[in-house]
Amino acid sequence: MLPHYRPYKIAEHFRMMAALYPNRIDLGIGNNPGTTMVKQALDGINPTYDSYDESISLLRDYLTIKDKPSAHTLGVQPHIDHFPEMWLLSSSATSAKIAAELGIGLSVGTFLLPDINAIHAAKDNIDIYKKHFQASTIKMDAKVMASVFVIVADNEAEVAALQHALDVWLLGKLQFAEFEHFPSVDTAQKYKLNDRDKEVIQAHQARIIAGTQEQVKAQLDDFIATFEVDEVLVAPLIPGIEQRCKTLKLLAEIYL
Numbered sequence: 577m578l579p580h581y582r583p584y585k586i587a588e589h590f591r592m593m594a595a596l597y598p599n600r601i602d603l604g605i606g607n608n609p610g611t612t613m614v615k616q617a618l619d620g621i622n623p624t625y626d627s628y629d630e631s632i633s634l635l636r637d638y639l640t641i642k643d644k645p646s647a648h649t650l651g652v653q654p655h656i657d658h659f660p661e662m663w664l665l666s667s668s669a670t671s672a673k674i675a676a677e678l679g680i681g682l683s684v685g686t687f688l689l690p691d692i693n694a695i696h697a698a699k700d701n702i703d704i705y706k707k708h709f710q711a712s713t714i715k716m717d718a719k720v721m722a723s724v725f726v727i728v729a730d731n732e733a734e735v736a737a738l739q740h741a742l743d744v745w746l747l748g749k750l751q752f753a754e755f756e757h758f759p760s761v762d763t764a765q766k767y768k769l770n771d772r773d774k775e776v777i778q779a780h781q782a783r784i785i786a787g788t789q790e791q792v793k794a795q796l797d798d799f800i801a802t803f804e805v806d807e808v809l810v811a812p813l814i815p816g817i818e819q820r821c822k823t824l825k826l827l828a829e830i831y832l
Contacts, residue, residue, distance in 0.1 A: 595654045605665065667684070721805060725813055810824070
């Protein structure tokens, strides 16, 4: 949500976190201003936004500046030796090229893409990024991260129930304000789907990796190999903190 904030402010906040927790902080940025209500709350009725690529460039420069402040130079506090990795959320060739030219990481939000065709088009954007990558002050190699919804459970019946709750939430009705909170398994089971809802849910299936441990490992391994990613950002968007923690625990048993 970079359009809502000034690059200098973001840089100071993340440098402070990097000073407190060295080598544990990543800075991820995107240009989605959010829903209508979010935009009005943060920016007023008639907001104006700076050039996106210029804002990213300024943020990178502020994040990595080492000069001490003086009468003629602007410093950024606190002083740090190790800069956070910087990732640009991308769903287009344009933003992939911006990330490459600025020498920052590329985060492909496959969970944001509408269908299987768009997800496969993301592979072309990754290739563009790697082809045009230029080293910069952030001192990162060309790195690609992919984000995906993941559900892991002990049996297929439990997987199906949890995934149906995610399917219902992803309908996104009323700008994702249809429910007071993320729908429970029971709420999702009672939800009345119309024909259009069923079409939308079917289109969303490519955005979700779900199954038992063995099934999810096979799907994730194939996903990683297909997109040639260095990191995977897992979004266990399912009902209840206990179930979300369980998904992460079961994933850890597979890969750690």
